Amino acid sequence: MPMDNTSQPEKEEAVISTVSPQQPSPSPPMGDNFPSQFAKTFFGVLTVVILYFSYLIVKPYLVEIFLALVLFFISKPLYQAILGFCRGWRGISSALTCLLLALFIILPILMLAGIIASQALDLYNLISAGLHSGTLWQVLTKKLAFLEDYAKHLNLPVNLENLKIEEVIRTALISASQFIYNNSIGLVKGFTTFLFSLLLILFITFFCFLEGDDFIDEIKRLSPLDQAHNDEILGDVENTIRATIRGTVIVAIIQGILGGLGFFCFGVPRAAFWGTVMIPASVIPVIGAAIIWLPAALFLFFQGHIWQSLGMVLWGGVFIGSIDNLVKPYLMKGARQTPTIFTLFAIMGGITYFGMIGFILGPLILSFLLSVLEIYRKTILIRSQTPPSNAALPIAESSAATPGNNDTI
Known part of the structure; x- marks a missing residue:
């Protein structure tokens, strides 16, 4: 068996040198982190400015964008069914879905808007003619007299003359007819704007079908959650x-x-x-x-x-x-x-x-x-209220690392 010729002081010196802690590396100067922090701050400010101007660009069309997103979410099952029928052709599927939406949603809305405008103008003309000729007020007077007689029959103290009901009803009818006229005329004048908004909603919805999933995945990748x-x-x-x-x-x-x-x-x-x-x-x-x-x-x-x-x-x-x-x-x-x-x-x-x-x-x-x-x-x-499950691990490990301590007794 070979003999170890190393002396005892040399062994102790070798052991001390092996277990001595490693010297810490010198810390970098304080100014070395300044460019990184400045770059982050500059990038953050630049991002906020760009987002603000981007908001100004899309601000006039926020309502159309929101309605297009709503239309995208509620008609997504229809798009997926058409996508399966078209064997994965996303462009054709998006176009067919938007065409069906135009036929079954937007076209009836346009037809209904025309009916509303026509009947609103007829109602305005009817009220205006009745107010100018006095026939409308005569009819109302008879009905109000019937109501007053019925109230007296029930022993209710009602006197329509003291309530100035004629002035109130006349003012209400004039205001109502003017409101109907203004809104119906506004609907007719704003038909071009209304049609443009509908077409813009369809256009945005088309691209939501075409690229919406990729856009959502990109938002998920950017999210810190x-x-x-x-x-x-x-x-x-x-x-x-x-x-x-x-x-x-x-x-x-x-x-x-x-x-x-x-x-x-x-x-x-x-x-x-x-x-x-x-x-x-x-x-x-x-x-x-x-x-x-x-x-x-x-x-x-x-x-x-x-x-x-x-x-x-x-x-x-x-x-x-x-x-x-x-x-x-x-x-x-x-x-x-x-x-x-x-x-x-x-x-x-x-x-x-x-x-x-x-x-x-x-x-x-x-x-x-x-x-x-x-x-x-x-x-x-929940995490802050739940204690960590490994809180007792260091004690268990320390006791397990020194087996047989009681054997020396």
Whole structure:
């Protein structure tokens, strides 16, 4: 067996040299990090400036862009079906989908807009002629006298002369006729702008079908969130848009159709016009379509058509009003469940701040907020409240690293 000729002091010196800690490398000068920080700051400011000017470029078309995105999300299943039929030809599939959208959505809107403008002008001419000739006021006077006699029969203290009802009704009729005239003329004059907006929406929707998935993937890659959270937010946005369209727009259209049918059956003039007006009125929270069909029932009552008025009330209360409770919950399936009061404020605030597109944009912003709060709850609150599972590992490892310590006793 070979002998180790190394002396004891040499061994100790060798051991000390092997276990001695490595000397730390000198730290870089303080000024070496300045160019990197300056570059990051400059790049951040430059990005904000470019984004601001980009916003100014697209600002005149934000409504069209938003409506095109809504149209893209709600018609995506149709596009995917056509894409499978066309064996993956995205350009042809996008063009066919936009053509179908133009035929079944935009063309009926244009035809309906023409009917509304025509009937609105006829209604304005009818009210104006009645006001100038005095026949309209004579009819109203007879009906009001009938109402006053009926109130006296019920022992109700009603005196229409003290209420200055003539002046109030005349002012209201003049204002209503002027409003109808201005909006109908504005609709006719703005037809070119309206048509341009529809074509622009179709054009943007075409490119959403063609390149939308690639654009969404690029946004996901730029997002600092992980893939699961990006998919969760995008899924909530898509489900909210579809559920809002189904539960709001489709229900409003059904109520408008039922309202127009009721107006036609019970003898309300300009049934198509008032049925169309009922569609956007149905979006108004709480009141909804009743803001149209209830005055129509009162109109029939003042005309002396008591049974038709009662039928209009029953039709509006039973058939039109029940759509919200029977059809809307079924159409809203798949959306994030939110408290009714929050949804109410989201729709009202959205319409107040963004206009008519607010009834989609308001619930969409609310859904986005709830998604962000859910991600915050999962990633930050739960992790901060859960103690780490390996907190006792260092003690266990230290005790396991020195086995047999008690064997020396």
